[in-house]
Amino acid sequence: MKFWYWILFLVLAPLYSLANPVDDKHIQVELLSEVSSVKAGEPFWVGLRLEPDDHWHTYWKNPGDSGAAPKVKWTLPEGTQAGDIFWPAPHRIPVSHLVNLGYDGEVLLPIQISPPASLASDQFNMTANLSWLVCKEICIPGSAELKLDLPVSANSPEKDSRWTKKFAKTRGQLPETLPTASQLFQTDNGFRLQIDIPQQLQLNKGDQLWYFPVDNGLIEHATAQPWARDAGKLSIQLESSPYFTELQTSYEGLLLLNEKAYQLSTPATVATPEQIAQFTPIDTTVTPEKPATTLWLIGLLAFAGGLLLNLMPCVLPVLSLKALSLVQHGQSQKAQQRMHGLSYTVGVVLSFVLIAGVLLALRAGGEQIGWGFQLQSPLFIALLVYLLFALGLSLSGLFNVGSSWMGFGDSLSQKSGYTGSFFTGVLAVLVASPCTAPFMGTALGYAITQSASTALIIFALLGLGMALPFLLLSFIPGWLRFLPKPGAWMETFKQLMAFPLYATALWLLWVLGRQVGVNGMTAALGGLILLTLALWLISGNTNRWRKIGFIAALLASLGMLTLPVFKPTSVNLSNSSSTATTNGVAIEAYSPQKLQTLRDQQKPVFVNLTADWCITCLVNEQVALNQPEVQQVFKDNGITYLKGDWTNRDDAITRLLNEHDRSGVPLYLFYAAGKQAEVLPQILTPDLVINALKTK
Known part of the structure; x- marks a missing residue:
């Protein structure tokens, strides 16, 4: 029996020398030869075969938004030359918010080998040291030493029939x-x-139709590439990469048309105004269609995010206003209760839709902005301080702007009461803008990449979710019996509820000071004094002189906001080279270049995108990120902490938010060494952060 084993070994041994697959984690690699022998001086083709597991992928020479292309180093007989890899046409591989360029099935990378005119040995020995990256949700680097020995022949070599179809198929995939x-x-x-x-x-x-440049720092791969044709020319609009620095004289790339690839070598230049004027118009609002189920899911997330927004700390002051309204309306007619609920809901939904319209219009004009963009304006912050402080003074009894604004009292007409409920909804949305509730970030990030109609629907669902609790209470009278009956206690409760508004105004003054410095904050405080004087003059019995004084003081208060000190002058951490320290952990300023350098060095990185006006961000830092046990994990695992400050406008931070389908802060990203970003939840706890940061 052993005799037949030896016979089988002698028959298969030559074949084994031609095929040497290596099985690694989630991939099989192999070095193949198109020919069964080598003739001196006659070039031939070999191929690096990579076959990842189902749902895993490898990369093209430009991997796209993440990843790394396979690399090979050769050990060949003296005088032998190995050519460059001939890359088959890749395809787009969406992974979460990113788009990679590569292959999610078997791929053969052909390379031409040119032996010298004379070979001293009768055996041609090749060694390919291949390294690669194979990815799914995670990425696993790998390497292997692939050897292939071919006999040297005096005759022209014949093709190896086992691999003929593979090489022919690959040639059909070459651009x-x-x-x-x-x-x-x-x-x-x-x-x-x-x-x-x-x-x-x-x-x-x-x-x-897609354009894939070989240069990885040229364009954004995850964005749409709208195109148009006119007069025999094809025009494609491309978004520049956040890592783009300097225009080269020419670029190599592929034009992919319905899976058919064409190779381009394209000169590059900066367009002149005359050239831009002659460009073919392209509808840049067209975005790739997404399944209807995705829209339903995003709509549900937006609705849930709006509902949870009622629990965010930045909305609590306005909840006090709604609480007073509910106490009063609990004893009114059912029709009145429902109208108050509907008025409040309309105010909330319309406010969200209006913010969405402004945001989309500015983005269409090329502005890099997102959720909370209005709070990046010192003037808006100052006006919000005035409004909240004035409402607090009203609740404290200094003046009465109309009890319907506070949602209580029945001395005014029904119309005024419903108007008050409407504007309470508007105010709720204004002060909610510093917060991002769970689910809300995903929904808003999706919305701003869609058509205007889709985005407005998503923002409207967000508003409907936020208004739902008040709306339910107004339509289900039975629930109102749990509220206390009106009485003298309401005046005390009303005055008590002024203090959350004062606290919010104080916090916004701090934000203003961070944006424009102490001079701007002092000017705003001066404006508040003048506003208080104006409101005192108009309260109680008024005569002609008090009315004139009211107008003068009010105009002077508003005039303070026109001073030059309200222009942003502070330096954001993300735009400076400064380094803060918390519990011995250095917090460095975020920049795209810094992040890319750290990732190239295979270092773990934590990125915190925040803003001074984002209460959720500040709470997360105090409750979780600044805790000693969390900071110790940073130290023990050598994690670099990068912080991006979005208090004032920063286009680099906005681009990073957009890359992760977010339109506002907070955003927390953890890049384990050699891996893609893991997005942490928007509400953090110490245990959650520690579990995410500990290296596996």
Whole structure:
């Protein structure tokens, strides 16, 4: 029996020398030869075969938003030359908010080997030291030493029949050279790629068209690439990468049309105003369609986020106003209760829709902004301080602006009461803008990437969720019996509820001071004194002189906001080289370049995107991030802490938010060494952060 084993070994041994697969974690790699022997001086083809497991992928030479391309180092007989890898056409691989470029199935990377004119040995020995990255939700680096020994023959080698189909299939996937002129123009809002359309390039409406540059720092891969054709030219609008620094003279890339790839070598230049004026108009509002189920899911997240927004600390002062309203309306007619609930709901929903409209309009104009953008304006912050302080003074009894504004009292007409409920909803949305509730970030990030109609629907659902508790109480009278009956206690409760408003105004003054410095904060305090004087003059019995004094003091108060000191002058941490320290842990300023450098060095990084006006951010830092046990994990695991301050506008931070489908802060990202970002929840606890940061 052993005799047959030896016979089988002698038959299979030559074949084994031609095929040496290596099984690694979630991938099989192999070095193949298209020929069964080698002739001196005659080039031949080999191929690096990579076959990842189902739902895993490898990368093209430009991996896209993350990842790394396979690399190979050769050990060959003396005088032998190995050519570059010929890359088959990749495809887009969406992974969460990112888009990678690569292969999610078996791929063969062909390379031409050129042996010298004479070979001293009768055996041609090759060794390929291959390294790769294979990814799913996580990425696993790997490497292998692949050896292949081929006999040397005096005759032209024959092709190995086992691999003929694989090499033929790969050649069919290699991009064709597009024999036509092309030009890449840099503009203020990205790039415009123009290509003369050749005959073999048939373009039809609805075709999938993508441009993949070889340079990884040129464009954003996850954004849409709207295109148009006119007068024999194809024009593609491209968004620049946040890592783009300097325009090169030319770029290599692929044009992918319905899975068919064409190779381009494109000169690049900065577009002149005259050239821009001649560009073919492109509808840049077109975005890739997403499944209807996704929209329903996002709508549900928006609704849930709005509902949870009522529990955020920045909304608590306005909840006091609604509490007073509920106490009074608990004894009114059912129809009145429902109208108050509907008025409040309309105020909330319309406010969200209005903010969405402004945000979308500014983004369409090229502005890098997101949720809470209005709080990046010192003037808006100052006006909000005035409003909250004035409402607090009213609750304290200094003056009466109309009890319907507070949602209590029945001395005014029904119309005034409903108007009061409406504006209570408006105020609730204004003071809610510093907060981002759970689920809300995902919904808003999705909304700002969609069409205007879809975005407005999502914002409206967010508002409906926020208004739901008050609306339910107004439509279910039975629940109102749990509220106390009106009485003298209401006046005391009303005055007590003024203090959360004063506290909120104080916090916003601190935010203002961080934005514009002590001079701006002092000017705002002076404006509050004048506002208080104006309200005192108009309270009680008024005569002509008190009315004149009221107008003068009010105008002077508003005039304080026109002073130059309300222009942002503070230096954000993200724009400076300063380093803060908390419990011995250095907190460095975030920048895209700093993050990329640390990731290239395979170092773990934690990124905290925050703002002084974001209460959720400040609470998370005090409750979780600044705790000694959390800081100790940073030290023990060598994690670099980067902090991006979005208090004032910062386009680099906005781009990072957009990359993770978020439109506002907070955003917490943890990059384990060599891995993609893990997005932490928006509400943090020490245990949650510790579990996320501990290296696996």
